[in-house]
Amino acid sequence: MRQVGAQLRDVTRQGTANFALEIKDLLMQFETPQGPVVAVDRMSVGVEQGRFVSIIGPSGCGKSTVFNIVGGLLRGYQGDVTVAGTRMDGPHKDIGMVFQEESTFPWRTVIDNVVFPLEVSGVPRAERYDRARSFIRMVGLEGFEQRFPAELSGGMRQRVAIARTLAFEPKILLMDEPFAALDEQTRLLLGDHILKIQQELRQTTVLITHNITEAVQLSDKIVIMTYRPGRLKRVLDIDLPRPRTSEVVGSPEFGAYVAEIWKDLREEASRGMQDAEARSRSS
Amino acid sequence: MSTASIPLTKSAPLSFETRVRSLKLAIVASLLLIWEAMARSGLLFEDVVPSIVVVVAALGGVLVDPVFYSNLAITAWEVGTAILVGGVTGLAVGFVLGNSRFLSRAYEPFLYYLGPTPKIIFFPLLIMWFGIGPGSKAALGALSSFFPIAIATAAAIRSVDPILLRVGASFRLSRWQTFYKIFLPAIRGPLTNGFRLGLGIAIIGTVLAETKLSNQGIGYLIIQTYTTFNMARMYALLLLLFAIAILLNAALSRLARRFGA
Ligand SMILES: Nc1ncnc2c1ncn2[C@@H]1O[C@H](COP(=O)(O)OP(=O)(O)O)[C@@H](O)[C@H]1O
Ligand SMILES: [Mg+2]
Numbered sequence: 001m002r003q004v005g006a007q008l009r010d011v012t013r014q015g016t017a018n019f020a021l022e023i024k025d026l027l028m029q030f031e032t033p034q035g036p037v038v039a040v041d042r043m044s045v046g047v048e049q050g051r052f053v054s055i056i057g058p059s060g061c062g063k064s065t066v067f068n069i070v071g072g073l074l075r076g077y078q079g080d081v082t083v084a085g086t087r088m089d090g091p092h093k094d095i096g097m098v099f100q101e102e103s104t105f106p107w108r109t110v111i112d113n114v115v116f117p118l119e120v121s122g123v124p125r126a127e128r129y130d131r132a133r134s135f136i137r138m139v140g141l142e143g144f145e146q147r148f149p150a151e152l153s154g155g156m157r158q159r160v161a162i163a164r165t166l167a168f169e170p171k172i173l174l175m176d177e178p179f180a181a182l183d184e185q186t187r188l189l190l191g192d193h194i195l196k197i198q199q200e201l202r203q204t205t206v207l208i209t210h211n212i213t214e215a216v217q218l219s220d221k222i223v224i225m226t227y228r229p230g231r232l233k234r235v236l237d238i239d240l241p242r243p244r245t246s247e248v249v250g251s252p253e254f255g256a257y258v259a260e261i262w263k264d265l266r267e268e269a270s271r272g273m274q275d276a277e278a279r280s281r282s283s
Numbered sequence: 284m285s286t287a288s289i290p291l292t293k294s295a296p297l298s299f300e301t302r303v304r305s306l307k308l309a310i311v312a313s314l315l316l317i318w319e320a321m322a323r324s325g326l327l328f329e330d331v332v333p334s335i336v337v338v339v340a341a342l343g344g345v346l347v348d349p350v351f352y353s354n355l356a357i358t359a360w361e362v363g364t365a366i367l368v369g370g371v372t373g374l375a376v377g378f379v380l381g382n383s384r385f386l387s388r389a390y391e392p393f394l395y396y397l398g399p400t401p402k403i404i405f406f407p408l409l410i411m412w413f414g415i416g417p418g419s420k421a422a423l424g425a426l427s428s429f430f431p432i433a434i435a436t437a438a439a440i441r442s443v444d445p446i447l448l449r450v451g452a453s454f455r456l457s458r459w460q461t462f463y464k465i466f467l468p469a470i471r472g473p474l475t476n477g478f479r480l481g482l483g484i485a486i487i488g489t490v491l492a493e494t495k496l497s498n499q500g501i502g503y504l505i506i507q508t509y510t511t512f513n514m515a516r517m518y519a520l521l522l523l524l525f526a527i528a529i530l531l532n533a534a535l536s537r538l539a540r541r542f543g544a
Contacts, residue, residue: 071453097453101446107468107542117454120464168454 019046019082020204021070021095021172026079028065039065041229042079047172047206047221052198054207054215055223058265058272062230063208064100067176070206071097083172096170100177104149104160111136111145113160117168135163138197155179155186159193166197173205179214188246191217195244212265216240216257217248224261227268228275234264333515341515342522351504351520358489358501361417365424365485370478373429377436378466387437394437398430406492420492420500427488428481435477439470475539479532486528 028040039062047053057063068074070081072091081088083095104113111132118128136142139159149157158178165173179187191214198205198218209215215222216238224233238257240248248254297305315335321327322334345351380387380394406423413419443466451465467474493502501524508517 073449073452091453091455093455095453097450099446099449103446103450105447105450105465105468107471116464120454120456120460 018048020049020051020084021047021206022080022082023066023070024080024082026066026069026077026081028062028069028074028077038229040069040077041231043225043230043232045223045232045235047204050202050204051220052205052207052218053221053223054209054219055225056209056212056215056261056265057225057230057233058227058269059210060272060275061225061227061268063210063225064176065230067097067174067208071095071174073097094171096165096168096173098158098162098165098173098175098178100180102154102157102181104157104164106149109146109148110141110152110160113149114163114167116164132163132167135166138166138200139163139193155182155190158182159190162194162197166201171204173203174208175206176208177210178207180210184213187211187214188217188249192246194218195242199243212258212261213249216254216261217244217246222261224264225268227272233268236261330512330514333518337515338518338522341513342519345516345519345523351523354500354504357417357499358493361421361489361493361500362424362482362485364417364421365489366428366478366482367425368421369425369428369481369485370432372425373432373477373481374436374474376429377433378440378462380433381437381440387441391434391437394430394434398434402427402488403491403495406495409492410496415496415498417497417500420489420497420502423492424485424489428485431480431484432477435473435480436470439473439477440466442473443469472539472542475535475542479535479539482531482535483528486531490524 023043023045026040026043027038030037030039043062043066045053045055055063055066065074069077070088072088072095075090083092105116108116111129114132114135115128118131123131133142133145136145139162141156141159141163144152144156149160152160158181162175162178179190182190194205194207195218197203205218207215207218219238222236222238224236225231226233236257240251240253240257318332319335322332380391402423405426406419409419409422409426413422447465447469448461451461456464490500490502490505493500494506497503501520505517505520505524508514508520
């Protein structure tokens with residue numbers, strides 16, 4: 001059986017080359033004490049070079065699972081994940097991850113956090129600090145280089161994490177609900193930073209989020225997922241003009257997109273909520 | 284409104300720290316006084332409890348005695364070797380146990396049983412393996428310090444936030460890079476504390492071994508003064524040993540505090 005599988009894989013090893021990142025028929029099942037749970041069910045998404053794509057879905061629908069698989073941190077899935085046409089095997093040098101959780105190194109200053117990926121890959125000292133400074137500027141943290149994460153707000157720490165991942169100079173930026181722990185205003189303003197960075201670097205970006213406003217504000221394309229099992233429900237192109245800022249939130253087109261997405265998400269979110277209620281009732 | 288009268292800041296003229304420090308000084312002073320009173324009362328043998336004046340004179344004698352320094356160097360070498368060997372092996376074993384639930388369940392109980400056993404019972408064995416010279420003393424010190432360091436390391440490794448390891452994996456760190464760029468800095472607070480405990484125990488182990496069977500080292504000097512009934516010199520040596528241990532301990536706890544332990 002293994003042999004056959006290997007041969008079949010060989011045939012499809014070359015993904016579609018015009019996608020910077022392609023997920024094909026991704027299926028992930030977790031074994032739990034309550035039996036197997038299908039977290040992601042035959043999902044396919046293609047991300048073109050330089051585009052900003054958001055994957056949106058209610059909590060528990062399998063977004064982080066997709067994030068971890070694409071980031072190379074989770075194995076045991078079926079299907080194909082290809083980066084620039086070649087199949088992934090573990091963490092990829094072209095993919096930079098920004099995590100939902102607090103992930104800065106508390107013992108390192110802001111600049112030493114940002115310098116981290118350059119330090120481990122052996123970039124000469126003077127050069128890596130120069131480069132780190134430019135990424136710190138990009139996320140708007142100049143003047144805070146010598147501070148420790150504990151001295152900063154949550155939003156600032158998340159920007160440190162983003163700058164650190166940018167310093168890895170990935171071709172694809174992959175973010176899992178990076179602003180989930182922040183308040184709405186901070187979130188919108190950080191969105192502006194992201195838009196500016198996207199403008200500057202033309203970085204292929206995949207943002208995982210459960211926030212509709214955030215997704216519409218930032219994306220060229222939004223992928224809507226269903227709740228349990230996590231399937232692709234709909235793909236929606238966002239034709240809002242670029243360059244964008246958070247002011248786009250006030251436009252009627254923006255409102256129309258939000259309403260459109262909510263129509264699709266509403267059903268999934270309420271199923272998620274019923275599930276959560278059922279769980280807390282039974283426990 | 285009545286709460287407004289509660290002062291938010293202390294207005295006491297002496298800070299808490301100053302008061303603690305003066306009490307400490309008073310304790311030391313009264314101990315010295317009691318000692319001197321006992322020495323002068325004539326109730327005890329003069330040689331067993333010599334007057335402070337005599338002890339201070341002996342202390343001066345020890346401090347200009349080259350024999351003291353050559354023996355101190357021996358003991359320092361033994362303790363240094365002990366903490367190095369015990370520290371590196373403790374760190375390695377603690378790291379492996381902290382990373383494996385399976386191995387930690389299998390092995391850690393032994394660490395907990397053997398940890399508090401007085402290691403001096405292994406001294407005869409160590410003499411056979413490492414000879415009666417400084418080697419066997421260093422070995423006893425290493426054996427003593429291994430346990431607290433291994434236990435502290437294993438516990439610290441388990442407390443490292445997994446997200447930091449995922450960040451490391453996403454940046455494609457090698458195993459070795461993961462160890463010295465993430466694990467080591469993440470645990471350096473508790474680790475310094477473990478080394479502090481280990482160092483104290485290494486000093487105890489080494490000096491104790493020197494008092495048992497040896498012809499050099501501070502422990503040997505102390506036993507020698509005892510057998511020749513030179514009590515003033517013995518007290519002087521003990522005082523110096525205390526002072527060194529206290530200084531080392533203070534230096535390491537400062538380091539640990541700086542690392543946030
Ligand atoms: N390691 C795991 N073991 C078992 N079940 C898991 C594991 N990780 C995720 N799941 C389950 O898979 C589903 C999707 O989880 P996740 O990808 O974290 O969702 P999201 O990020 O959208 O909130 C959830 O039902 C979750 O309970
Ligand atoms: Mg998630």
